[in-house]
Every structure is written in structure tokens, then in C-alpha cells.
Amino acid sequence: MIEEKYHRIVIDGTPYYREYYMGSGRYGDDLYTEEELVELLLEDVIEDTIEVDPHKVECAIRRIANHDDRNLIRNYLLFLERLMEN
Known part of the structure; x- marks a missing residue:
């Protein structure tokens, strides 16, 4: 289960995402585009690749x-x- 939470931060109309730590109320260091965040989250939840021929x-x-x-x-x-x- 994914434990990280993210906030959407809009800068000049462009959405970015930053990890948010609920317990401390602090943000992580990295700012992600939507594509980068999706890729990051997929890496955490995809366990294996199964190819079917x-x-x-x-x-x-x-x-x-x-x-x-x-x-x-x-x-x-x-x-x-x-x-x-x-």
C-alpha cells in the first residue's frame, strides 16, 4: 500500500506534485510533473511484467x-x- 501523500501545486497554470508528510506537515524535496509522478508511483506498485504471446x-x-x-x-x-x- 502506498503510504506517501502528494499535494498538487500549480505554478503559472502548470500542475506539479510534491510529497507531503502528514505527521510532520512538511514537504519532500522533489517537485514532480504529472508524468514523473505517475512513473514513480507505478514503480512502487508494479511487482512484475508478464508478457503473453x-x-x-x-x-x-x-x-x-x-x-x-x-x-x-x-x-x-x-x-x-x-x-x-x-
């Missing part, structure tokens, strides 16, 4: 001997794809 997945499914098992896996993948669209 649809071609390799389809090849693996074709190697499943049982026809019903193959269909079950294909239907489950279709279900997951629909979930990702929503």
Missing part, C-alpha cells in the same frame, strides 16, 4: 490432447478477453 498460447492449446479440455481453455480465454475489454 498469443501465438505460443494457441500452440500450447493445440497440444492438449482432449478436445473438451481444449474447448474449455479456449472458452476461458475468450471470457478473460471480454473481461479486459470492460
Whole structure:
């Protein structure tokens, strides 16, 4: 869980972000653009990168001997794809 809090500080119409320590009422040293803050926060919460190669997945499914098992896996993948669209 992210424990840092940030305040938006607008300078000449441009928003910047600075870490704010609730307990002490003090600010951190760095001033971030929105893009920099998003990247910083993503680094803290993204644990791993998983790459999916649809071609390799389809090849693996074709190697499943049982026809019903193959269909079950294909239907489950279709279900997951629909979930990702929503």
C-alpha cells in the first residue's frame, strides 16, 4: 500500500506534485510533473511484467490432447478477453 501523500501545486497554470508528510506537515524535496509522478508511483506498485504471446498460447492449446479440455481453455480465454475489454 502506498503510504506517501502528494499535494498538487500549480505554478503559472502548470500542475506539479510534491510529497507531503502528514505527521510532520512538511514537504519532500522533489517537485514532480504529472508524468514523473505517475512513473514513480507505478514503480512502487508494479511487482512484475508478464508478457503473453498469443501465438505460443494457441500452440500450447493445440497440444492438449482432449478436445473438451481444449474447448474449455479456449472458452476461458475468450471470457478473460471480454473481461479486459470492460
